[in-house]
Amino acid sequence: MEALALLQDVFDILLGFGLLWLAWLALFSLDLFRSIVSFISFGLLMAIIWVRLDAPDVALAEAAIGAGLTGALFLAAFAKLQPASVNGKGSSINPQKQSSRKQLLRWLPALIMLWIASGLTIAILALPPHATGLTSEVTSNLTASGVSNPVTAVLLNFRGYDTLLEIVVLLLALLAVWSIGSSVPSIESEPGPVLDTLSRLLVPILIMVSAYLLWVGAHAPGGAFQAGAVLGAAGVLLVLSGWKLYPGLEGFPLRLVLTAGSITFVVIAILTMLVSGTFMQFPPAQASILILILEMVATLSIGVTLAALFIGSPPTDIKKL
Amino acid sequence: MNTVFLYALVGIGLFCLGLFALIVQAHLLRKILAINIMGSGVFLILVALARRTEGGIPDPVPHAMVITGIVVAVSATALALVMILKVTESSGQPEFPDEESK
Numbered sequence: 001m002e003a004l005a006l007l008q009d010v011f012d013i014l015l016g017f018g019l020l021w022l023a024w025l026a027l028f029s030l031d032l033f034r035s036i037v038s039f040i041s042f043g044l045l046m047a048i049i050w051v052r053l054d055a056p057d058v059a060l061a062e063a064a065i066g067a068g069l070t071g072a073l074f075l076a077a078f079a080k081l082q083p084a085s086v087n088g089k090g091s092s093i094n095p096q097k098q099s100s101r102k103q104l105l106r107w108l109p110a111l112i113m114l115w116i117a118s119g120l121t122i123a124i125l126a127l128p129p130h131a132t133g134l135t136s137e138v139t140s141n142l143t144a145s146g147v148s149n150p151v152t153a154v155l156l157n158f159r160g161y162d163t164l165l166e167i168v169v170l171l172l173a174l175l176a177v178w179s180i181g182s183s184v185p186s187i188e189s190e191p192g193p194v195l196d197t198l199s200r201l202l203v204p205i206l207i208m209v210s211a212y213l214l215w216v217g218a219h220a221p222g223g224a225f226q227a228g229a230v231l232g233a234a235g236v237l238l239v240l241s242g243w244k245l246y247p248g249l250e251g252f253p254l255r256l257v258l259t260a261g262s263i264t265f266v267v268i269a270i271l272t273m274l275v276s277g278t279f280m281q282f283p284p285a286q287a288s289i290l291i292l293i294l295e296m297v298a299t300l301s302i303g304v305t306l307a308a309l310f311i312g313s314p315p316t317d318i319k320k321l
Numbered sequence: 322m323n324t325v326f327l328y329a330l331v332g333i334g335l336f337c338l339g340l341f342a343l344i345v346q347a348h349l350l351r352k353i354l355a356i357n358i359m360g361s362g363v364f365l366i367l368v369a370l371a372r373r374t375e376g377g378i379p380d381p382v383p384h385a386m387v388i389t390g391i392v393v394a395v396s397a398t399a400l401a402l403v404m405i406l407k408v409t410e411s412s413g414q415p416e417f418p419d420e421e422s423k
Contacts, residue, residue, distance in 0.1 A: 008324075009323065009324075012323075012324050012327055012328070013327065016327055016328060016330075016331040019331055019335070020331060020334050020335065020338070023334075023335050023338050023339070023358050023361075024338065026354055026358065027338060027339065027342035027346065027351065027354060027355055027358065028342065028346075032348065032350060032351070035351065035354060036354070039354055039357070039358075042358070042361070046361055046365075049328065049365070050368065052324070052328075053324070053328060053368050053369055053371075053372055053379070054372060054377075054378075054379045055368050055371075055379065055384050055387075057384055057385075057388060058364075058368060058384050058387050058388055058391070061387075061388045061391050061392070062391060065391050065392065065395050066361070066391055066394075066395075069395055070357065070394075070395050070398055073395070073398060073399055073402055074350070074353075074354070074398075074402070076402075077350065077402040077405060077406060078350065080406055081350065081405070081406070081409055081415055106345055109340075109341055109344040109345060110341060113337040113338075113340060113341045114337075116337055116340070117333055117334070117337040120333045120336070120337075121330060121333055124326065124329045124330065124333065124366070124370075125326065127370065127373075128373075129325075129373060130373055130374070130375055131370075131373045131374070132374055132375065132380075133371060133373075133374060133380035133382065133383070134380055134381075134382045135374050135376070135378060135379075135380045135381070138380075138381050138382065139378070150378075150381035151381045151384045151385050151388070153381070154381050154382055154384075154385035155385045155388065155389070158382075159382070159385060159386075162385070162386070162389050163389065166389045166392055166393060169392075169393050169396055170392065170393075170396045172396075173396035173397065173399060173400045174396075176400050176403075177399060177400055177403045180400075180403050180404060180407055181403075223388075225388055225391075225392055229392075302392070305396075306395070309395075309396065309399040310399070312399075312403055
């Protein structure tokens with residue numbers, strides 16, 4: 001027992017330092033591509049740490065979104081930035097400008113950071129080593145929530161408000177991305193045989209994993225966000241291998257799927273208000289089925305929104321309207 | 322209980338490292354990376370401190386908040402990256418212009 005505890009401590013310390021080292025590489029590595037790859041590894045290490053901290057739900061979300069989709073977004077943006085930085089004006093560092101003033105400008109923030117870090121450290125260490133938080137409230141009301149996974153219960157029942165707003169934030173981000181638009185065309189290349197075969201094999205599996213995560217979220221780690229992220233990853237893979245949405249689906253059907261999550265959420269919230277008198281208070285008897293419906297629609301919306309965020313520009317059909 | 326404070330301190334380290342890079346680095350893509358790492362630091366502190374419960378079951382409320390945070394972070398990142406591409410298009414470089422060179 002003793003040796004196992006020691007081994008776990010060593011593992012934790014190695015993970016912690018590894019994480020800080022990867023963060024340093026991601027932020028200060030001279031090669032930008034290397035930075036992004038370090039950031040993706042950082043996300044994977046982070047997922048392991050979530051498991052160490054008994055947060056498997058967060059680990060699933062981090063592995064799918066933090067490491068997967070965010071990394072894909074950065075790599076796509078990096079590829080689109082390349083032509084600009086190759087054409088001369090890439091780096092504007094003038095050696096003469098690196099004067100003592102610039103040196104001071106580097107040291108000053110470093111000192112301020114040390115000051116903030118020590119202040120935060122004192123604050124964290126001053127916290128009591130034991131705190132119950134809201135665990136007892138959640139566990140005592142878990143039977144009324146309709147699901148047995150406490151995190152899903154918080155996300156979709158107790159703090160359903162947050163989740164509703166979160167889905168709206170996703171939609172808003174997509175609207176903003178579509179409005180700003182980027183005239184840099186996305187790089188279209190013929191997918192190689194590896195990517196082609198891989199996506200043919202992986203996409204059905206990803207869709208199944210997504211459905212499994214959605215279903216299992218009621219009583220075990222998983223849920224709408226993790227399932228949506230996996231679905232989004234399947235979409236990204238399809239886009240990368242040259243797949244295009246059928247032209248007939250680009251207009252209204254696409255927008256309906258994108259907004260379905262928010263709409264269903266609001267409709268259910270208002271219906272429950274008419275029944276129970278409080279906005280978004282699920283009656284315990286129907287909570288289970290309501291949460292399942294919400295999660296199914298939300299998964300679809302989240303997945304499609306994430307894939308659309310990766311593409312970055314609206315389908316041509318919408319642009320013409 | 323050591324694990325809790327170890328990871329909370331790593332979280333502080335990530336936050337400050339990210340904030341430092343956000344100030345010092347000029348390249349906009351690096352600034353977005355820095356903000357993402359700052360966010361990860363905050364998430365780490367939240368989840369680490371959620372594990373201070375007596376019974377061994379961590380507090381699920383911060384976990385739910387962090388999952389929400391991860392999704393909001395990815396949508397903000399996607400928006401920021403599109404804005405970087407726009408800045409690069411109009412100014413020719415992925416940085417904000419220097420004060421002196423104006």
